[in-house]
Amino acid sequence: MADSKGRITLGKKFARKTFLVEENNENEIKLQLTIGIPEREAWLYKNLDAKESVLRGLEQARARRFSESPPDLVGDQALVDEIENQ
Numbered sequence: 001m002a003d004s005k006g007r008i009t010l011g012k013k014f015a016r017k018t019f020l021v022e023e024n025n026e027n028e029i030k031l032q033l034t035i036g037i038p039e040r041e042a043w044l045y046k047n048l049d050a051k052e053s054v055l056r057g058l059e060q061a062r063a064r065r066f067s068e069s070p071p072d073l074v075g076d077q078a079l080v081d082e083i084e085n086q
Helices: 039-046 048-062 073-084
Strands: 018-025 028-034
Touching (some): 039 048
Antiparallel strands (some): 018 028
C-alpha cells in the first residue's frame, strides 16, 4: 500500500537505483531500471562511429598498445580553433 505521500517501498535490493516510471493505464504502472547519462556526453551514444572508436581505444589501452609518436598538440589546437571559428 502506498503511504500518505504516494510512496511505495521496493526493498533494499533496489536502494539507490534509478527508475523510468511508465503509466500504462489508470490501473497499471511499469518500473524499468535505468541509468542516467550527462547530457553533454549523450552524443557519444548516438554516434556509433565515435563510440566504436572510444571502445577500440580503451581496449588498446588495456592491452598496453600505445602510440609510438607523441600527439601534435599545436596541430590539434589549430584544428579546435578552426572548428570553433566556423
